[in-house]
Amino acid sequence: MINEHRLVQTFLELVQIDSPSGDEQQIAECVAESLRARGAQVKLDSLHNVIAFVPGRGVKQGVKPLFLNAHTDNVAPARGIKPIVAGGQIASDGTTVLGADDLAGVAAILEAAASLAENDKKHLPLEIAITSQEELGLVGAKGLDLQDFHAKEGVVLDSGGPVGAIVLASPTQNxxxxxxxxxxxxxxxxxxxxxxxxxxxxxxxxxxxxxxxxxxxxxxxxxxxxxxxxxxxxxxxxxxxxxxxxxxxxxxxxxxxxxxxxxxxxxxxxxxxxxxxxxxNRYEFGKNDRLVQRVARVLKQLGRTPRYEMTMGGSDANIWNAKGIKAVVVSVGYEQIHTPSEYLPVAELVKAAELVETLALV
Ligand SMILES: [Zn+2]
Missing domain, CATH: 3.30.70.360 (Alpha-Beta Plaits)
Known part of the structure; x- marks a missing residue:
């Protein structure tokens, strides 16, 4: 079961570690430690990407793992974030961004891994890439060695708005x-x-x-x-x-x-x-794509109506799709990102963690 209290504490802890793009060693070590505590096998690379493998439970050998990705870096002003929890929402004190883009995604993955570890339900193996320097141009993802990954598909938790959005298309950028x-x-x-x-x-x-x-x-x-x-x-x-x-x-x-x-x-x-x-490079999925339908099915199961979006933004998903891991971006609940007014409804953070956990259950 997703533990709201633990999830919120994890998120608050993460955003209070300064992690502007390129200064992510400390947060990477913290994320790595949390994943180890949740039973994952964890590696850090020289770009401060965190790579983690969580074994499946009760599934056949050779079953394809679920790929999960979020990024650790924040856009400026990102130093000295003081999160304030009030009225069911988390916001900064107005002098910095909140950092929910994308630490809400990271927290949701950590909580899902914790929840999967402590119950005895069958679940898929997880292959997790927590990347660095996404905001500088997908730098961590571009430099990540996918050699040890066996996953063929998964989700990138890195889009705004209430949980329910599935990004179907993203552009190529010159x-x-x-x-x-x-x-x-x-x-x-x-x-x-x-x-x-x-x-x-x-x-x-x-x-x-x-x-x-x-x-x-x-x-x-x-x-x-x-x-x-x-x-x-x-x-x-x-x-x-x-x-x-x-x-x-x-x-x-x-x-x-x-x-x-x-x-x-x-x-x-x-x-x-x-x-x-x-x-x-661009990517595009149809609504009938198998992975899109898999995510949509889980969203409906969680009481959400899937919203299909076309974005003009790039994300790490552009890199994964180009490198052979099919990845769709899903929304994590944050609003007004890249501004000091950024905020995150707690209920959406919980929903995002439930989405990750439910995708892993078989
Ligand atoms: Zn982001």
């Missing part, structure tokens, strides 16, 4: 890094200079950003450049992205972005570097 090189000069003697900032501004202005079509978005998130007020800037860097759930549209939008920059730079004497890196 990371775009642009450098415009001009020629510096003293601002009072600008003859012969090439102002990279002015050219960058013109190129940015002609680029379509935001929602491009039903499946696609584009953004420039960072612009860096310039040395001083009285120097003509000779170099500007722009970091952006294009996402689409449709690979052909993705390539078309990325190409259009590049051509816009090339046209703007033509005849200016400035040089363009336009680097495109694939951040992650």
């Amino acid at each position: 990371l775009v890094e642009i450098t415009i090189k001009g020629k510096a000069a003293h601002s009072a003697r600008p003859e012969g200079s090439i102002n990279a900032l002015k050219i960058a501004a013109a190129a940015i202005a002609r680029t379509k950003l935001g929602k491009l079509d039903r499946d696609s978005t584009a953004n420039f998130g960072i612009v860096r450049g310039g040395m001083a007020r009285n120097i003509v800037p000779d170099k500007v860097e722009i970091v952006g992205e294009v996402r689409s759930r449709n690979t052909r549209k993705l390539e078309r939008h990325t190409r259009a972005m590049k051509q816009g920059f090339e046209r703007t730079l033509r005849g200016t004497g400035a040089k363009l570097e336009f680097r495109v890196t694939r951040a992650y």
Whole structure:
């Protein structure tokens, strides 16, 4: 049985360990220790991913384990989180995020493992990946060695809203890094200079950003450049992205972005570097997919009506699906993530743990 008190205590303990992206050793060790105490065989890798295997009970040898994943890192402001439990909800004190994204997912997995360990019901073996640096670009998942994993499918607990959502589709993302090189000069003697900032501004202005079509978005998130007020800037860097759930549209939008920059730079004497890196690949499931139906069935069993969602976000699930473990993202109950107003209803946290436990029962 899911123990609400223990689950909430675990969650409160986790969020009070500072775990901004990349500073996750301490939380990884804490999670590893908890999993060991629940009878799992646990390994930590150099990225501070926690890998845990829980043997099944009463099932045939060779039965496929259930794959479970959540991540340990929090987005800023994430240091010194002081969770407050009131009115059936957990929130931060308003100065930091709460960290329910994704420590609610981690806590739900830990509680499910504890509950499975202390009753005598038959259950599947569990293969658990608690990953690091998800928010920095799925870094832990990308670096995780899946060699010891035998699971073919499972769930990623890493989406907002009440428990019940099943994410059916996620886009491919291209990371775009642009450098415009001009020629510096003293601002009072600008003859012969090439102002990279002015050219960058013109190129940015002609680029379509935001929602491009039903499946696609584009953004420039960072612009860096310039040395001083009285120097003509000779170099500007722009970091952006294009996402689409449709690979052909993705390539078309990325190409259009590049051509816009090339046209703007033509005849200016400035040089363009336009680097495109694939951040992650799309996936898509139908409602009739066997794994989707398996999760939907359990949700109904727990009194929830499944909600099918299409996201424009990437998650570790993009990596697992590309690496051969079929994984669907499910919601964990948190709201207003990536803000100091983030909160988590306790009843949803309990439901998320029940979802994990019930998926493991056979
Ligand atoms: Zn997350």
